[in-house]
Amino acid sequence: MIAAARAEALDVLVVGAGFGGLYALHKLRAMGWRTRALDAAPSVGGTWWANRYPGARVDIQSLEYSYSFSESLQQDWHWTERYAAQPELLRYADHVADRFDLRRDLQLDTRVTGARFDEAACRWQVETDRGAWSARFLVLAIGPLSSPNLPAFDGLDRFAGQVLHSAAWPLAPVDLAGRHVAVIGTGSSAVQIIPIVAAQAETLTVFQRTPAYAVPARNGPLDPAWEARIKADYAGFRARNRRMYSGFGCELSPRPMSALDAAAGDREAAFEERWGIGGFSLLGAFPDLLTNLRSNELAADFVRRKIREIVRDPVTASRLCPGYPIGCKRLCVDTGYYDAYNQPGVRLVDIGADPIEAITPGGLRAGGRDHRFDTLILATGFDAYTGPLLRIDLRGRDGLRIEDKWRAGPLNYLGLTIAGFPNLFYVAGPGSPSAFTNFFVAVEHHVDWIADCISWLDARGGRAIEASESAEAAWVAQVNLAPQRTVFTHCNSWYLGANIPGKPRVFLPLVGGFPAYAERCAAVAERGYDGFVVR
Numbered sequence: 114m115i116a117a118a119r120a121e122a123l124d125v126l127v128v129g130a131g132f133g134g135l136y137a138l139h140k141l142r143a144m145g146w147r148t149r150a151l152d153a154a155p156s157v158g159g160t161w162w163a164n165r166y167p168g169a170r171v172d173i174q175s176l177e178y179s180y181s182f183s184e185s186l187q188q189d190w191h192w193t194e195r196y197a198a199q200p201e202l203l204r205y206a207d208h209v210a211d212r213f214d215l216r217r218d219l220q221l222d223t224r225v226t227g228a229r230f231d232e233a234a235c236r237w238q239v240e241t242d243r244g245a246w247s248a249r250f251l252v253l254a255i256g257p258l259s260s261p262n263l264p265a266f267d268g269l270d271r272f273a274g275q276v277l278h279s280a281a282w283p284l285a286p287v288d289l290a291g292r293h294v295a296v297i298g299t300g301s302s303a304v305q306i307i308p309i310v311a312a313q314a315e316t317l318t319v320f321q322r323t324p325a326y327a328v329p330a331r332n333g334p335l336d337p338a339w340e341a342r343i344k345a346d347y348a349g350f351r352a353r354n355r356r357m358y359s360g361f362g363c364e365l366s367p368r369p370m371s372a373l374d375a376a377a378g379d380r381e382a383a384f385e386e387r388w389g390i391g392g393f394s395l396l397g398a399f400p401d402l403l404t405n406l407r408s409n410e411l412a413a414d415f416v417r418r419k420i421r422e423i424v425r426d427p428v429t430a431s432r433l434c435p436g437y438p439i440g441c442k443r444l445c446v447d448t449g450y451y452d453a454y455n456q457p458g459v460r461l462v463d464i465g466a467d468p469i470e471a472i473t474p475g476g477l478r479a480g481g482r483d484h485r486f487d488t489l490i491l492a493t494g495f496d497a498y499t500g501p502l503l504r505i506d507l508r509g510r511d512g513l514r515i516e517d518k519w520r521a522g523p524l525n526y527l528g529l530t531i532a533g534f535p536n537l538f539y540v541a542g543p544g545s546p547s548a549f550t551n552f553f554v555a556v557e558h559h560v561d562w563i564a565d566c567i568s569w570l571d572a573r574g575g576r577a578i579e580a581s582e583s584a585e586a587a588w589v590a591q592v593n594l595a596p597q598r599t600v601f602t603h604c605n606s607w608y609l610g611a612n613i614p615g616k617p618r619v620f621l622p623l624v625g626g627f628p629a630y631a632e633r634c635a636a637v638a639e640r641g642y643d644g645f646v647v648r
Contacts, residue, residue, distance in 0.1 A: 122247045123147045125567070126239055128225050129254035131159015132206065133540040133556035136182065137254050139213050140560050144568065150215075150254075151241060153224035157215075158206040160256050161199055166282045166492075167313075168305035169199035172392065172446035173551055175335065176343050177361040179205070180553060181351040186212065188344055196332045196392075196446070227506035230535060235576045235648075237536065240506075250567060253502065254540040254556070257547055257622075260500030262493045262612060264297075268472040274487040279306060280495065289313040289488060295476065297469075298492035299325050301445045306492055307459075308449035316458040318484055320477070322465045323605075324435045326416050327445040331391030358626040360554030365394050372399035372408035384415045396440050403440050409600050413439040423451040429461050438600035443548075443607075497607045498543040498621040499523050509534035522610075522619035526580035526588045526644055527634055529559060535577040535648070538563045544592050546630045548608065548622035555627070562634050566642065575647045584644030595624040 127137045130152035138150040154162045161169075171178050175192035190208065193201060210216050220243070227240040228251060237251040261280035269276070277287065279302040294314040296303055299321045311317050343350050353363035368375060368383055375383065380399075387395040395416070401408045417434040424430035433451065453459055467480020476485040499519060507515040513533045518524060525531045528545025529538055540559045541547035547555040570578050596602050601624060605611035609618050623630060637643050 122236075123149055124248065125149075125250045125252060126151070126237065126246055126248035127252045127254055128152075128239075129159060129256060129540075130154070130157045130210075130219055130221065131161070131254065131256050131259075132180075132553060133256065133560070134159065134254035135206065135209055135215060136180065136556055137252050137540060137560045137563070138215050138218060140182070140564050141252070141567075142218060144564055146250075146567070149218050149220065149246070149248075151220050151223045151225060151246075153222070155222050156203070156207070157210045157219070157221075158203045160259055160280075161202040161206065163259070163261075163280050164282070164302070165199055165284075166277075166279045166302060166306050166490075167287075167309035168307075168448075169302070170194075170196050170305065170330075170332070171202060172196065172301070172330070173361050174392065175201075176340065176350075177354060177551055178553055180209065180557070181347075182557060183213075184347065187347050191340070192335050194332055195335055196330050225505055227508075229508045229512075230510060230537075232510060235536070250536045250538070252538045252540065252560075252563060253542070254560075255501040257498045257501070257541050257543070258495040260496040260504060262496050262500075264491065264493050265614075266469060266472045266477075268474075268477075271474055272472050272489060273474040274489060277488070277490045279303070279490065279492040291315050292488045293486040294318070294488045294490060295320060295484065295486040296490045296492055297464075298494065299323070300492065300494050301325075301443060302494065303492035304445040304447045304450045306490060308447070308453045310490070311453040311456050311459050314458070314488075316460075316486070317453075317456075318460055318462060318486060319454075320462050320464045320469065320479065320484075321432065322468075323437075323442075324433050325442065325445045326413070326435055326439045327447040327450045328388065328393070328395050328416065329391045330446045330448050331389070332448055354551070355554060355631070356628055358628070359393070359549055360551035360627045362394065362397060365390070365397055367397050367400045370399065371401045371405065372411050373401075373405070375399070380411060381415070384412060388415075388419065392446055393444060396444060403599050403601075406438060406600060406603070409438045409440070420451055424454050426454070429454050432461055432463050437604035441600050441604040441606060494607060494612055496613050496616070497548075497610070499610070499616075500613075502539070502542075507534070509537070520617075522589075522617040523621065524585055524589055526585045527637065528588075528592075528623060529562065529634075530578075530580045530645070532580045532582045532585040535579040537579075538566075543621045544588060544623055546623040546625065546627055549624065550627045558627075558631055558634070562638070565638060569638070569642065570647065573647070577648045578642065578645050581644055581646050588644075592623050593620050596620045599624055 124146035125141045125148040127150040142148040175197040223241045223243045229238050237248050239246040293316045295318045297320045304327050354361050383398045387398045421430045470478045523543035525544045528542050610616035
């Protein structure tokens, strides 16, 4: 690893060594720029290094949730499961770092604490807990889900037992056998954790504020025949996926009609088919499930009926049935989640009706009732999109602080750049469709666009580029207008920042699909980076 004391002035500094940061380092370095990457973790992998909780696995099929930039890489690497688990994803990240010799330009165990744009030098001066760096361009690949949400429960510091967070799980194995465990939260992480913990612990109490929709993953060993067929035309498969709304799932097409227009039997058969296939495919059964509330209710009711079929206790089943549109919050992909509630030692507590009053030394109090346990798992998610950036003392032109710029919500252009912060780029940031897109499709597109932008700037002799305030304002207006035509505004979700007390309620990711977004980014570049100011 490079010692900070020996660091030379760079062309590009990348912050983050997850899948976005690794590709950024590879791409920008290969184009001839002096590039380094920093990460606070002791290893590569980003969110997959931090999220090592039991049951952690990807919810997009492995053959799609992977890099496409290298044909030899995608041909040589063999996934063992349809949906890769966290340890295998880490092995993949390590393999990529070694295969492309990225470690010589990586510095790990290094947390960026501040970054200031030096207008006279036209460079970013970056402070870390291991020294200072200077770079012409700063690329933030810190991920939209890398700042854990740590709720300020009264009394948490006085809890006498073990406290774990899904996004900060210990490196050493955690033995829950014989323990009385509580899980707070029922989002994506909790849906994966709960079946594993239920099989290990003496008792498990789940504290649920809002129920989640979960669909079966149908995970298993990767079918070698399907793998061979995909790899016979991997480039074509990737290209077809990039034409899909979310950048994956090209082998399944929706019925060419509204769910309302389908005959009842045909509609039920379509939902049953997608339920049997597993994964996110259910929301693709008909093209209007996320834009028409009446159509959406048909899919939501189908899942609620499935919950009642699986969960034997009718009271528990009723509590697990959401009342909001399906897909309004991130859809969960599970293995055995609902069935876990049939185990005798598992019970569900509704803290939506009876909120948590305090954590006690021996458990917690909710609705005037004490619940006792000795291990507390906080599956409380993330301060999405803005949280990771606001942890950095980031200052642009004239000392403009990012926390002041974003006080009422994130402002940016294309989800990639911020007015007042020249030569700074953000991979998979707010205002981009990354939350609704296969993450690898999103980050490869963003990094490629950033690399092309820097090349264009150099070719014309420019020193700095930044978004104009007018382009930024128009983009933010579009980001906030787009979900009004969908189901996404009909519940409180982390898409709106609703899981973080005091966070501005604005829509964070871009709705509209990856193809339309990619076309817009391409058009901006073709028009000479329309909406940007060059110095």
